[in-house]
Amino acid sequence: MPSPEPQTHLNKVEGPLVETRGLSHWRDGRCVMQIGDWQLQPRAHALLLGPSGSGKTTFINIVTGLLTPSQGAIFVAGEPMSILPPAGRDGLRRRTTGLVFQTLRLIPALSVTANLALAQQLALGQVDRAAIAAMIDRVGLSHRAAARPRQLSQGEGQRAAIARALITRPHLVVADEPTSALDDANAARMIDLMFEVADATGATLLVATHDGRIAHRFGNRLNLEAPQ
Numbered sequence: 001m002p003s004p005e006p007q008t009h010l011n012k013v014e015g016p017l018v019e020t021r022g023l024s025h026w027r028d029g030r031c032v033m034q035i036g037d038w039q040l041q042p043r044a045h046a047l048l049l050g051p052s053g054s055g056k057t058t059f060i061n062i063v064t065g066l067l068t069p070s071q072g073a074i075f076v077a078g079e080p081m082s083i084l085p086p087a088g089r090d091g092l093r094r095r096t097t098g099l100v101f102q103t104l105r106l107i108p109a110l111s112v113t114a115n116l117a118l119a120q121q122l123a124l125g126q127v128d129r130a131a132i133a134a135m136i137d138r139v140g141l142s143h144r145a146a147a148r149p150r151q152l153s154q155g156e157g158q159r160a161a162i163a164r165a166l167i168t169r170p171h172l173v174v175a176d177e178p179t180s181a182l183d184d185a186n187a188a189r190m191i192d193l194m195f196e197v198a199d200a201t202g203a204t205l206l207v208a209t210h211d212g213r214i215a216h217r218f219g220n221r222l223n224l225e226a227p228q
């Protein structure tokens, strides 16, 4: 990695990085996600598994403070994400977490480079152009660095979204099906990159996937049940 020192705002997380207590989520009178008590310890990279509709994206939205759980509580880096006010959640997410959305959510008006620069500015308060260029090179998009998201293929967009999540050197990298649109070579390359960045920065991975090409890389699994 270009920068030798982790540039995160929280230097060390004591205790679990993510902790849930009695966590479940209900929609329209139906339980759509049931986890209960669970802990993600630092460096215990975890796979989030479960059939379609079992609540993986719901859980990721709760971990990242984008959704309030209907029952129970969730703590991220020891802070009570689920009861913080919206500004507090945004701040906690920016300080701790890099997120790869299932639907990518790159900012359409910005180039790949500018998407990464904005993420860095928001999380770290500064932009490191050399680190951004190096990260874009790592995901194989140097020739598309000036492109807008809509000009990218699905797999290129996924690689850009992964680069954006990693560029802030977060404590927690949360990714929702990050390799679903990638060919075998790029899927292997992206998972290698995620593990390598995690090793270099002390980050912990939480990855939802059905992708058997990457699932075997994780020792820690959280299985969600099929919806009732």
Ligand SMILES: Nc1ncnc2c1ncn2[C@@H]1O[C@H](COP(=O)(O)OP(=O)(O)OP(=O)(O)O)[C@@H](O)[C@H]1O
Binding pocket: 027, 028, 032, 033, 050, 051, 052, 053, 054, 055, 056, 057, 058, 059, 102, 227
């Ligand atoms: N806005 C919504 N309103 C009502 N129900 C919803 C809403 N969003 C999701 N659901 C339901 O909640 C359940 C969990 O959805 P979720 O997106 O978390 O599943 P998932 O495990 O991520 O599935 P996939 O593997 O298909 O991405 C599903 O039954 C889904 O239909």
Ligand SMILES: [Mg+2]
Binding pocket: 056, 057, 058, 102, 176
């Ligand atoms: Mg999903």
